[in-house]
Amino acid sequence: MIERLRGRLSRGDSPRFWVIGDVMLDRYYMGSVDRVSPEAPVPVMLLDRIEDKLGGAGNVAQNILALGGRVALAGRVGADEPAERLRALLARAGVLASGLAEDPSAVTTVKLRVLAGAQQLVRIDHERPEPPGSGMLDALLDGLARDLPQPDFVLLSDYAKGVVTSELIERLRRLLPAVPIAVDPKARDYSKYRGADLVTPNEHEAALAAGISVRDDASLLAAAERLSALVPGAAVLITRGPRGMSLLLPPEAARRSAGGAAEPPATSDRRLLDAPAHARRVFDVTGAGDTALAALAVSWVSGLSWAERLHVANIAAGIKVGKIGAVPVFLSELLAALAQGACGAKLIERRLLEGLRRSATANGQRLVFTNGCFDVLHVGHLTLLEHARRMGDLLLVGINSDASVRRLKGASRPVHPAAERAALLSGFSCVDFVTIFDEDTPREAILACRPDVLVKGGDYSEATIVGAREVRGWGGQVEVVPLVADRSSTRLIERGPEER
Template identity: 45%
Template structure:
């Protein structure tokens, strides 16, 4: 076992500490709407609505690490300008411990994106630089920062902070701290001796020469030996992620992205989630799978998106259960809190939904139109059996939940074990409680609770002649 692997094995506590070193930058977004073309030139006129600032580069990596749970530190260089001060404030707000070398007389790298609606119109870059004295100070601070660190991520954007990377890699290796590198410069010697190197496909070919996809794994194995690496991970966009290890293991992960909105910062998310997974004890193949999922979340959001632990756990849960809308109550509660914060109106209904029929579909469609998010409480199999008697349910919980998940009207499905949904209603706190017309407003469970909270109760009309009991009776004849 290598010293790097020993260090990882010894760092399996609940809160690993990950140090990020490299080129931090500030991402600015000017967001507005376009309704006309400029009379001065054939370009759109954007009426600026708001401005946002987000961490970029190494700062985005550190923010992603922290949002996924571990302690996160960032060692970087910024200029003595407003951009540097804004970046320092962003890191503090995101809970990242910042060790920042202030480079006098230099500017902080900034990327300003002009957004109209959902479309990026233009990007304006202001590249900073790093003085020799600031780079030497970063190297001096680096070794002192390694005490108690589980892993170090080098985020190289070729802005100057990592010009002395070979020396930093040697220090990390001597101290037994595994080093994970996201490369940018087409110079293999710069990254030799890393524990893991993570280029994208374009960077891999720039570093090690062009090769077709079918020989990529073989070329990667040769690179491991040439550069004294333990792992080489190549991200290939829609083609997924390829991992090759020094021991000869090859794993090809297909992409997880269902919807690609913006790829900005996806590489930062991948390296952060990958290292977090390994530092928390996952086998590297599982950690890469986790990183793949985190990247699929990041690219489905506009701009540089910091993926949170709850987002990742929700996606993992949904995939493992093969039911895209069934959530455990703690995850659901978090999503509903977020929806309420955005002004969403929450609607709740419940039932056994044992044999789904047209009456159910109309009820759920009507319920969804009463608000912004429809939560369906679903009786467990034991609960249905107690209420309806054997041999009900005729469809298992998994099947019933999957069928409900296939309806566009349903946003979330949540299980309850009790005979009534009273405790679930108390947890969901709906703005609207909907039940079918076989109830009255006075007999709906939880009606008083909803009204006391300022909500309303709605009784939906029944669709004549449609019921699960009638359907099962007809089948039995």
């Protein structure tokens, strides 16, 4: 399974995805509150900063991109400032967006959240839901075809703002008769999704659309069967948060996956295929559904079975909820987590560091970088890492490869191979990503990820820190953290066991 994913997603002709749906700008006003207004019993927030992030179909697109796919996005926007911000964020993330069609009569959907610290005070939605005309559909599909002809998979992201319609699906089915179409639905009437191969409601959405109160496995199956009847031939995948996912395959005698492997035949006594969740820690569930759908899509085009697709999607969602905000899961993280049989791995390959930088920028996150051999972990390392993490939103730790450590420290080092050092660092909650570099210095890794903050321990000065000049050059910070006295890997190794 891992090799099929790696082979399909890591080669030059990575799979092509069309993402169509309701694009929106997630805008955040962030600040602090220390008084109540004299005009009304409401808090007065002192605005500190404004951040814009990709929302809706745009978040699905950036998740596909992070997992190794090529992505073209289509949706409707207004002739307004939020549309320009969306285009800028998409360009920065590397998402092709000729399919963003401007409608002068529309407004770009904006979800404005006002936050005082970690507390959300209010959300203000600016939107004007209405279905696009035939001319608008032509513009969406023409833009997609220019950006990325002949997709391998189509994802429809329906937030009930009007873009996803029965006419859109009918036209896609005529245009791409053999290409799988998956829908993340919000409508109550699922008949408009006819022609899709997969619908992925959450449990609450499934209950509303089916008109069935979901209380147990029997009522969940009844709801899935009702939705299946409304979308003939489609699989129904119900996401259930901490309870994982449940899949109902269509009632044909057999189904075939994208790789040609026969699925188990369905019978009149239909059963749900359940896949447990894999979240080791939960920080933020924002965007977890988008991550799961993206992982399932890349698994589908990689030829995995349904059971394997669900497993991959659950692992990806488990990684996602361990992050803060609607940020993507990267292919290297997913493959490492699958290899370890858990969702805690955070290893990211060098070639994906530029994508991490784009993602951090698009999501308004400060990326912090530090590095070292980290051969024998001690309290000094932990102090450095925790201090570094407090300086931003994401901490990327670069570690020397085994060959690099040998060149720097001698033939007897490292004590622990790079894979083990990376796994141990991944276990720290303050570490978001780990990357391994084979050079003697981290300069190339720093140039690839362009951190906002570069951190080193107190045995360095800024003049001796590799990459400091470059980071200062693009407007970043360089910070030196005081050492913990009498703690270093080399000293611990040189001491006898009785002295440690």
